[in-house]
Amino acid sequence: MPKAQETILEIHLDALTHNFNYLKSKLKPKTKFLAVVKAFAYGSCSVEIAKHLETLNVDYFAVAYTNEGVALRDAGITTPILVLHPQATNFKIIIERCLEPSIYSPKILREFIAVAEEQKQNDYPIHIKFNTGLNRLGFWHNDVDYITSHLKETKSILVKSLFSHLAASEDESEKEFSLRQIKDFKTITTDFESQIEYLPWLHLCNTSGVINYPEAHFDMVRCGIGLYGFGNSAKEDQNLKPIAKLKSIISQIHMIEKDETVGYNRAYTSSGFEKIATIPIGHADGISRQFGNGAGNVFINNQKAPIIGNVCMDMIMVNVTNIGCKEGDEVVIFDGNHKVSNFAESIETISYEILSAVSQRVKRVFYR
Numbered sequence: 001m002p003k004a005q006e007t008i009l010e011i012h013l014d015a016l017t018h019n020f021n022y023l024k025s026k027l028k029p030k031t032k033f034l035a036v037v038k039a040f041a042y043g044s045c046s047v048e049i050a051k052h053l054e055t056l057n058v059d060y061f062a063v064a065y066t067n068e069g070v071a072l073r074d075a076g077i078t079t080p081i082l083v084l085h086p087q088a089t090n091f092k093i094i095i096e097r098c099l100e101p102s103i104y105s106p107k108i109l110r111e112f113i114a115v116a117e118e119q120k121q122n123d124y125p126i127h128i129k130f131n132t133g134l135n136r137l138g139f140w141h142n143d144v145d146y147i148t149s150h151l152k153e154t155k156s157i158l159v160k161s162l163f164s165h166l167a168a169s170e171d172e173s174e175k176e177f178s179l180r181q182i183k184d185f186k187t188i189t190t191d192f193e194s195q196i197e198y199l200p201w202l203h204l205c206n207t208s209g210v211i212n213y214p215e216a217h218f219d220m221v222r223c224g225i226g227l228y229g230f231g232n233s234a235k236e237d238q239n240l241k242p243i244a245k246l247k248s249i250i251s252q253i254h255m256i257e258k259d260e261t262v263g264y265n266r267a268y269t270s271s272g273f274e275k276i277a278t279i280p281i282g283h284a285d286g287i288s289r290q291f292g293n294g295a296g297n298v299f300i301n302n303q304k305a306p307i308i309g310n311v312c313m314d315m316i317m318v319n320v321t322n323i324g325c326k327e328g329d330e331v332v333i334f335d336g337n338h339k340v341s342n343f344a345e346s347i348e349t350i351s352y353e354i355l356s357a358v359s360q361r362v363k364r365v366f367y368r
């Protein structure tokens, strides 16, 4: 691997293949695989990730917002795409670009049927989302009659799947709650199926659900974070490979005397003669200000360098007093050995947030 010469996010597609195959190995052969590629595929690059997953014969994609689905269609992705969180204002374009909406409320159902009829659609595929305890998006069990009565009145839509989402699938201590969600999902979908003449697919599990609830895979699973290399537990992380490595370079080194300050607001004061390195990555690149003032570390020549002072928009300063290094040396923010999950823990957040925050300004470099 050539050394980074500027701030780059390396994306390793061989690791993606590994993670996809590992997650697939947890499924029955007939269970379909939906890859969640929302938020630029968790901060990597949704187009390249989707193209690669198409070569691996993934069954479905999901994005959160309509424009994310449009971007995939613009790039030539032909696999079905579920839009998890559409708004009524997007429905015309959803139909135009063959995207499939998650329908999560009575209002959204009425609005989608109106647009589908106006666009003279027949059996347009939709996905019905039920709330089983996350209390975020979705119909309640007692909406089933309302939904099916609307289905009987229109030929414009066809329910391709019924789904729900687990609230704490990674948390062993919430097992009882997850099992109740699984049970409620079965009850709701059985009720739904008894009122229509075809059988939509059922799906419930995200990555941790796939790992922890093999009895709840149903017809399809929806994996995001696992594809990108994290299993929400130290044990599962060992079976997966992080696809993204965030690297940078030392732009400049300053030697400073005792009691000099570093950065905006003079937030850091040196305690002696110190060596400070400046790195071209800041909060506009996705390094939250919370990493400042010693909270986070980067790695230079495999040694830990604490981020000192305030994180700037376009740079951070790190203390390299005890590290043999020079201007132009590579800096690792996270990679396969220095896990993003540890970096995330240093500011009490999770890998999902750090990965998806790597801004579009950071150059992506792909390895096949």
Ligand SMILES: *Cc1c(COP(=O)(O)O)cnc(C)c1O
Residues within 6 Å of the ligand: 036, 038, 084, 165, 205, 206, 207, 208, 222, 223, 224, 225, 226
């Ligand atoms: C984001 C999301 C997923 C993927 O979850 P992971 O934990 O990343 O596997 C699955 N389903 C829904 C509804 C989501 O919003």
